[in-house]
Amino acid sequence: MTGTAIKTLPEPPDLPAPLPEPPVEELRLETVLGALSDPLRLRIVRKLLLESEDFDHSCGWFGLDRPKSSLTHHFRALREAGITRQRQYGLERRSHVRVADLDARFPGLLALVTAWTPPDDH
Template sequence: MPDPEGHPATEEMELRTVLNALADPLRYGVVSALLREAEGVERTCASFGLPVSKSTTTHHFRVLREAGLVRQVDRGNSRAAALRREDLDERFPGLLDLIRTNV
């Protein structure tokens, strides 16, 4: 069962849901950008400069969060996202390596 913020536990992550989230070019770009950051780096959702409305940005990050790709935390009046590298490597070994080589 996802936690109160909507993050699934590692064992609850489903490959189909993760791949569906990554199928969108904007969401794939967010994950790719987070892969280029040092492990544990958090970025605000606005820092990605997605060319969509604020509500659509919120939707994209909800999809990423619910798939288990990112962990979001509240930072005052914004939210920050960090890639769930360790969880993803445990659940889907090699997935992040594939994304990294196709950036």
């Protein structure tokens, strides 16, 4: 496994409240792994962990060529599994990975995500 560093940026002040998500003590490994079993969602989480430029990102930042309804589904699945936290900024939702929560519940999981090498066909 490589020593790829997870980028964590400080939380800015005055953030909107997060959208509904499971509390850290209710995060379940099978739910998290189920959400990460989709290659697109795994790519989203990996990009957030390794390439974040801001505290959180809108879906446009990812450069994914998918219909908006499909992206909405994938980002909701990540949030409902407890992997990401989403906040509403006007009409835009922004996401970031719940690094501290996931590390507390499942030590080493995010290191596996960052060590994963996406196939070249996507």
